[in-house]
Amino acid sequence: MPTDDRTPDRVRSRPTWLLARAHGRALALLHAGFEAHGDGLRGYHYRLLAALEQWGPASQADLGRDTGIDRSDVTAALRQLEDEALVERRVDPGHRRRNIVTITADGQRALQRLDVVIADIQGDVLAPLTPEQRRQLVDLLEKLV
Amino acid sequence: MPTDDRTPDRVRSRPTWLLARAHGRALALLHAGFEAHGDGLRGYHYRLLAALEQWGPASQADLGRDTGIDRSDVTAALRQLEDEALVERRVDPGHRRRNIVTITADGQRALQRLDVVIADIQGDVLAPLTPEQRRQLVDLLEKLV
DNA sequence: TGAGAACGTTGGCGTGGCCAACAAGGAAGA
DNA sequence: TCTTCCTTGTTGGCCACGCCAACGTTCTCA
Incomplete structure (x- = not known):
């Protein structure tokens, strides 16, 4: 049937x-x-900005490890972020094969805007669930991950 | 911390x-x-075979609607299935713009093999959960979808 | 000093999903 | 009947995300 x-x-x-x-x-x-409020950024950019904001300047390799993004994709995403001045890259003087990446004030602002957008979407996604069910779902998914 | x-x-x-x-x-x-047991097939192929097995011959447009796969992707996936003789396509004599797609005996067998593989994977994915938790998760996800 | 590791970069591949345009065939209204 | 519109299958393209291989550079350590 x-x-x-x-x-x-x-x-x-x-x-x-x-x-x-x-x-x-x-x-x-x-x-x-x-698309609507992201200024051309995508998931990779958000994850990278979030990592930089939370733990401060880091090398690209560390960023990749902390965000689960492949080194090559980190390179590409950072180039865009740098183009829009949301991030700064400079060679680590102590380890000249490394780039030290720093979030800029503009980057902080972009991150905060994205935070709001993404937080709202959580509610949209979980709309069919009661608060208790939402908690259950998060618990179960955390066990799965 | x-x-x-x-x-x-x-x-x-x-x-x-x-x-x-x-x-x-x-x-x-x-x-x-x-990769290991799929004979070169992917998710799209499995979904299409499943739809054909369950509801019998159908047009490509109907297959797309029933599986949520775009018409263009249906075309590509069916060509591969047809190349491996898992599916047959012939023009609908009554509506000559339509193709009627039918699963072959080989297609049935391939589907059954994939069924086993995919069923096993369900257990792997849910391994961290108790049976009760698995039931809960499925319930919650069904509400979400 | 020499071997090996880590780093950033380039280029590529695959899956899943989506869209636009087109020719052919069919349906419905003027 | 004719003309307009819709559907169908097909081609070709794009995007996000994930992953991998290879390379030159830079550093570390045995």
Whole structure:
């Protein structure tokens, strides 16, 4: 008996599928938010700015490790951030193969704007859940990760 | 106080981030499974085979609607499935702009093999959870989707 | 001093998802 | 009937995210 949602049965109730679906919906909202208020930035940029704001200046390799972003992608994302003066890169005098990356005042402001956008989206994503259910979901997902 | 997991605080506890992380882990396992036992097939192929098996022959447009896959991607995925004789396409005599797609016996077998692989992966993904927690997670995710 | 590791960079690949444009075929209204 | 509009399949392209290989440079350590 086909339901309204014609996703095949073997797919519909699988946890991996539900995760993909839920993540897809969240991602769509995030992309829309970045599109509307993100000044051309994307997820990678936000993660990098967040790491810099929290732990201060760091090398690109450390940034990659702290954010789970590949070194090569860190390079590309930082170039854009630097182009928009949200970040500064200079060679570490003590270790000249390293770049020391610093968030600028503009970067701080961009990060704070994104914080608001992203925080709002959390509510949109979790809209179907009660506060207690939201807490449960976060707990369970944290166990999974 | 930085913990072992140096994901920035503003990112670490957000539901959208947890969903992305959990989905990423599931996806990595799925890709490994497809790589090892998938005969070169991917998620799109599995979804299409599943839809064909469950509801019988269908047009490509209907397949796209039932699986949430874009028409253009349906075309590409079906071409591969047809190349491997897992699927047959013929023009609908009554509506000659349509292709009627049918799963073959080989396609049924491939689908069943993938079923086993994917079912196993569900257990891997949910390994950190008790049976009760798994049920809870599925319930919550279904509300979200 | 010499070998090996770490760093930043370039270039590439794959998956999943999305969109635009087009020709062919069909449907519905003038 | 004719004309307009819609659907279908196809091609080609784009994006985000993740990952990997290779390279030259720089540093460390045995």
